[in-house]
Amino acid sequence: MPVVGRNRKQLETAVGYNVGAVVEGTTTTAGGDTSSVIDRSLRGSLGSDGHNGKWLVFTSGSSSGEIVRVTNTALDTPVIGDVDLTVAPVASATVASGVTYELWDADIPPARIRNFLNTAVMSVVKQYYDPVESVALHGDQSDYRFDIPSGIEILNKIEYRSSIVTTNIHTCEVVFDETTDVDFTQVVDTEDKKQGNSSLKVTVAATGAAGDKITDSFAALNLSKYDIVEFWAKCSIATTSGQLNLLLDDTAACASPLETLVVPALVADTWTYVRVTMANPESDTALISVGLEYTSDIGACTIWIDHIRAVENSTAQWTRLPTHHWKIDKEARDLILTQEGRARVGYSLIKLVGGDIPTLLTADTTTNEVPDEYIIFKTTALALMAIGGGQGTDPDANRLRARDWETLAQDARRSFPLIINGRLVS
Helix, strand or coil, X not given: CCCCCCEHHHHHHHHHHHCCCEEEEECCECCCCCCEEECHHHCCCXXXXXXXXXXXXXXXXXCCCCEEEEEEEEECCCCCCCEEEEEECCCCCCCCCCCEEEEECCCCCHHHHHHHHHHXXXXXXXXXXXXXXXXXXXCCCCCCEEECCCCCCEEEEEEEEEEEEEEEEECCCCCCCCECCCCEEEEEECCCCCCCCCEEEEEECCCCCCCEEEEEEEEEECCCCCCEEEEEEEEXXXXXXXXXXXXXXXXXXXXXXXXXXXXXXXXXXXXXXXXXXXXXXXXXXXXXEEEEEECCCCCCEEEEEEEEEEXXXXXXXXXXXXXXXXXXXXXXXXXXXXXHHHHHHCCCEEEEEEEECCCCCCCCCCECCCCXXXXXXXXXXXXXXXXXXXXXXXXXXXXXXXXXXXXXXXXXXXXXXXXXXXXXXX
C-alpha cells in the first residue's frame, strides 16, 4: 500500500536532496541582528561570496517559514571559523544561535518546488482520491433522497448498520416535565418526527436567554459500556456548533451534568442525525436526568428532538447495499435510494465509502494526501526539467535525469489502488 502523510516541508526537502540543491544547517552563533545568519559548518571549499544568490529558508525560531536570499558571504566574521551570510529581505526577528535553516541553490528557489509539488498533486485529480468514510446520514424508512456531505467526490459503496448494541435514553414521545422554563413551550409533534409516534417540539420565545433549559427524569440507566449518544435534532433557524446542548446527569434536573453533548451546526428546518462521543462514560453508571440547554441566545426559534439513545460503537455490524439499489444525482449532489434500497436500509445509520479530491499543499504543515513517493518523484522530475537545457547548456544532464525520475513517478502511479465501482458525485 502506498505511503501517504508527509507534510509539505518534508516533501520539499526530500526533493531538494534528490536534485542536489539543498543543505540543512544550524546557526552556531547569534547574528545579533535580523540580517546575519552565522554557521561555521558552512566553511567547506567555498570562499567569500561563495553562497551569494542562494535561497535561505528558516525552519525553526521566530522566523520559521520565511524565505530570504543571501546577498553576501563573509568568512571569519565575527570570529575565526565563522561564515556570516547577509540576507535580504531581513528576517522578522533577530537570528539566534541554534536556529535551523535550509540553503537552496540559486537556480532552484523553494517557492518553485512548492509550485511543482501542487502541480504533481493536480496531475492525479480524478485518478487518485483521498479515502473518505462518512456516517452523517441515517435512514428513516421514509426519505429516499439524501444530501451527500461535502468532502466526498466519489462513492464506491454504501453500507447500512444492520445491528448494534444500544439502549434508549428518551424516546421523545412525552414532554420534558422534570423542570420547565417559562420561555419554552413543549408539545409532542405527531406529524414532524423521525422515529416512533412523535418527536418533542420545543418553541423558544424571544425572551429566552442563554443557559435556559428543560429536563426530564427517567429510571436510572447505566451507560458505562456505551461510548456514543445518538439523536435527531432540527431547528427552525440555522445554528452553529454549541448553541444547543443535550445534557445527561445522575442528579435531578441536570444540576451538574456528567455529559454535555454539543449539538453540531444545524441547517434551518433540516433534520440532522447527531452522534456525539461521551466524555466520561465510566462515570455514567446511574443517569436519571436528560436536558435540552439553550446555550446561546439565538432568538425565537422552534427546536425538535427525537429518539435519544446510547450505542456501543464497536459492536456495529454493517451490510453492503447492492449497487443497483442506489444512484447519484450529480447536479444536486444527492444520494437516491430505490424503493427496495430504502426498504433494506430501513431505520439505520448509513455509511458512505468513497474519496475526496486530494488537497493542495498550501502550508508547510499541510499533510499530503497522495502517495508520497509519487509526489516526490514527479516533483523531482519537474525541478530537473526546469533547470535542464540543450546539450551545450546542460552539463549535468538534468533533462536526462528528469526522464529517469519521471519513469519512477509513472511506476509509482501505476501502483495506485484501483478505483472499483466508483461513481462520481458531481
